[in-house]
Amino acid sequence: MKDWDIPRSQRCRLAGKALRGRHHCCYRCCRLLCVCHPTTQFQHHANVEPVAHISTRKVWDTHTGECLHTLQHSHIVRAVAFPVQAGPQILATGGMEKKLRIFDLSRAQGSSSSSPTSQSAANGASSNSSSSNAMSYEIGPGVHNGTIKSIIWYQDYNILVTAADDKKIRWWDLRSRHPCAEYGVDxxxxxxxxxxxxxxxxxxGVLSVAAGxxxxxxxxxxxxxxxxxxxxxxxxxSIxxxxxxxxxxxxxxxxxWARVYDLESNDELGC
Structure with missing residues (x-):
């Protein structure tokens, strides 16, 4: 994690609260920071095999160091995305559960008929009385056949892209909760x-995918x-x-090596 985007006065606070342990994924949008850290049902921040992990994602305010939300998952989370807007109140997550989830940070703990996701602290994640569990629902249950490795939000906030280990790029329409396009890579x-x-x-921009x-x-x-x-x-x-x-x-x-190419001719320009 690069820390120069976070106000200096908050770095120690965030490091002490969120960045303990060895393996973390951090995602930042405006003044929100998402930190994902593996835990187990037996010991918080334990270093064990992934099969025993429960992935706890926390949303922090980088200006105050306050933990705002705790997002529970039953397996390791590999990707998260905020929509590209000021003060986003929703985010998307995906990972080894093979589930694309949308969390509404503006609403209290709850679940939808599509896919309830809240879990109690008894399942292994530490609780924080100052944070809340956000409401969530699943998009396209059963569609992904591999770990979700990347999530991209389009400028049209109704469209999301996922890239998964089943070698499929999928475009999702959040209004229908179904894929609106799919492309298989080699x-x-x-x-x-x-x-x-x-x-x-x-x-x-341009959506770029490196595959094989x-x-x-x-x-x-x-x-x-x-x-x-x-x-x-x-x-x-990568690309x-x-x-x-x-x-x-x-x-x-x-x-x-990092190799540079011409976008039109594909000629290699240097490395």
Whole structure:
């Protein structure tokens, strides 16, 4: 976790409250920080095999250090996403449960008929009297056949993208709670990111996916529309796109080089 986005006065407080232990995933949006840490039914912050883990996700206010919400899951969480807006009150999570969940941070503890998710502290997660359990529901029960590794929120807040270990990219319409598009990739997904230019207002970006020995570039507005696919001689771990310079950069699973390519011609420009 990079800590320079968090006010210096709050770093020690957050570190003491949220970052104990060895394995954590941190996600930040505006003044909210999501911290996921594995626990077990027997001992808080214990280091054991993943099969015994219960993933506890906490939402913190980075200005005050206050824990606002505790989000319970029955397995390790691998991905979380806030919508791109000021003061988001919802977030999406996914992971080894193979479930896409939407949490409403503005509502008290509860559950929906689709998929109740609240659990008691007796299941292994420590409680915090100052935080609340957010209401949640599941999107598309039973659709994912592998661990959800990435979640992306489109500028249209009704559309979410998931990338899973079943080698499928899925676009979800939150209004229907069903996939509105799906694309199968040829290899294991290394990364799935929305690359946009922060200095360009309302830039929708490009959805880039690294999977196997190929890079996939998808339309940031129309769900499921493939703009181009580029094949490589090596396994990709990650990819990033800069439309302003018409460049993209890849990372490999086999070495530590970052290779730069022309977005239009696919010519390698350097590494």
């Amino acid at each position: 290899g294991t997904i290394g990364s799935c990111e929305m690359n946009s230019i922060s200095t360009t207002p309302n830039d929708p 020995k190929a890079a996939y570039f998808f339309d940031p507005v129309q769900p499921g529309r493939l703009l181009k696919k580029t094949d490589f001689s090596y396994e990709l771990a 990033a796109v800069n439309k302003a310079t018409s460049r993209f950069v890849t990372g490999s699973t086999g070495d530590t």
